[in-house]
Amino acid sequence: MTKNIAVIRGDGIGPEIIAEALAVLDKVASKFGHTFNYTEAPMGGEAIDKFDDPLPQSSLDTCLKSDSVLLSAVGGPKWDNVPKEKRPERGLLRLRAGMGLYANLRPATLFDELREASPLKPSIVEKGIDFVVVRELIGGAYFGEHTTTKRDGEDYAQDIMGYSEHEIERIAHVAFQTAQKRRKTVCSVDKANVLDSSKLWRRVVTKIAESYPDVTLSHMYVDNCAMQLVKNPAQFDVIVTENLFGDILSDEASMITGSIGMIPSSSLGEGTRGLYEPIHGSAPDIAGTDAANPIGMILSAAMMLRYSFDMPAEASAIENAVEAVLRDGFRTGDTVSEGKTLLGCRETGKAICAKI
Numbered sequence: 001m002t003k004n005i006a007v008i009r010g011d012g013i014g015p016e017i018i019a020e021a022l023a024v025l026d027k028v029a030s031k032f033g034h035t036f037n038y039t040e041a042p043m044g045g046e047a048i049d050k051f052d053d054p055l056p057q058s059s060l061d062t063c064l065k066s067d068s069v070l071l072s073a074v075g076g077p078k079w080d081n082v083p084k085e086k087r088p089e090r091g092l093l094r095l096r097a098g099m100g101l102y103a104n105l106r107p108a109t110l111f112d113e114l115r116e117a118s119p120l121k122p123s124i125v126e127k128g129i130d131f132v133v134v135r136e137l138i139g140g141a142y143f144g145e146h147t148t149t150k151r152d153g154e155d156y157a158q159d160i161m162g163y164s165e166h167e168i169e170r171i172a173h174v175a176f177q178t179a180q181k182r183r184k185t186v187c188s189v190d191k192a193n194v195l196d197s198s199k200l201w202r203r204v205v206t207k208i209a210e211s212y213p214d215v216t217l218s219h220m221y222v223d224n225c226a227m228q229l230v231k232n233p234a235q236f237d238v239i240v241t242e243n244l245f246g247d248i249l250s251d252e253a254s255m256i257t258g259s260i261g262m263i264p265s266s267s268l269g270e271g272t273r274g275l276y277e278p279i280h281g282s283a284p285d286i287a288g289t290d291a292a293n294p295i296g297m298i299l300s301a302a303m304m305l306r307y308s309f310d311m312p313a314e315a316s317a318i319e320n321a322v323e324a325v326l327r328d329g330f331r332t333g334d335t336v337s338e339g340k341t342l343l344g345c346r347e348t349g350k351a352i353c354a355k356i
């Protein structure tokens with residue numbers, strides 16, 4: 001099969017980790033007889049420097065013409081003081097909206113080999129952690145109106161959190177369909193005791209659940225969910241929630257599984273084209289030192305093969321290779337512990353390629 005992949009190399013550690021993901025994809029291509037063509041689509045800080053725009057139209061067009069998009073991470077202190085509309089993360093928000101990516105899936109899985117890296121007590125960790133956060137990605141407060149005005153002689157700022165029925169319906173379908181491929185339970189997270197947008201969220205999710213009688217639905221308030229994630233994460237299979245709550249909860253979810261450097265994500269809309277990226281940022285503090293963990297990026301490439309290209313065997317080949325490298329005791333700086341062997345970003349990528 002031939003697939004065209006748009007590549008956003010990103011900023012900070014971005015170019016280092018994406019180089020390893022592309023090497024892994026090339027290895028998979030030669031082993032399974034595929035051709036992966038890569039086209040660069042500058043975004044974020046790199047694009048600001050080159051085009052004075054965090055997402056030039058040419059980059060968006062490249063992404064829209066591709067079979068899928070692979071992104072590392074964007075941003076860094078160099079662009080912290082550029083005007084709001086030109087900030088690197090505006091490029092990312094515009095890309096998500098431009099590609100119509102309304103569903104963000106973040107698996108939170110604790111690898112057996114990384115149990116000691118979880119900050120949770122062994123008695124909690126031993127029950128296992130294996131759930132997916134399905135986060136609504138292009139609605140809610142991040143996409144509502146943002147205004148700063150004067151009120152009673154002082155600054156007053158507001159951000160509007162709004163959801164329409166169809167926006168909730170489509171993300172609910174993604175959550176129920178994801179659960180059907182897993183342990184068939186969905187926990188919908190909201191703040192329906194206070195927010196109107198959450199009351200509508202709960203009503204619509206409950207209605208959509210009727211189409212999925214094989215899936216069990218429960219509801220939880222977001223504050224309780226934040227607590228339950230550290231108290232008893234084993235109870236969760238699929239968590240579905242709105243944009244802002246999902247942003248916060250999925251970072252919490254990633255931390256309890258060990259390192260932010262391990263977690264991939266996929267963002268999907270209608271059709272099979274997706275955006276695949278690790279959940280971490282551009283880690284400017286370790287950029288250029290070969291210390292980054294490329295595994296979240298490499299597992300994002302595996303997710304792309306599974307969800308967008310329907311190549312489950314190829315995806316499993318990558319995931320098994322990652323597990324094998326961890327089993328051999330190799331670790332990057334963020335997950336290393338006593339008795340393990342420290343590897344840099346490049347060597348970790350090479351070791352994973354060698355296991356495929």
Ligand code: NAD
Nearest residue numbers: 073074075076077261280281282283284285286292293334
């Ligand atoms: P960050 O995720 O970049 O870093 C947080 C901490 O985790 C740092 O100590 C970093 O060294 C470490 N870390 C992150 N990824 C790692 C990896 N792969 N291997 C080893 N260690 C890793 O978050 P931050 O410091 O808040 O943000 C840095 C920049 O990234 C900012 O400009 C921010 O806006 C941007 N950012 C981008 C995205 C994105 O592109 N999706 C997401 C979050 C933050």
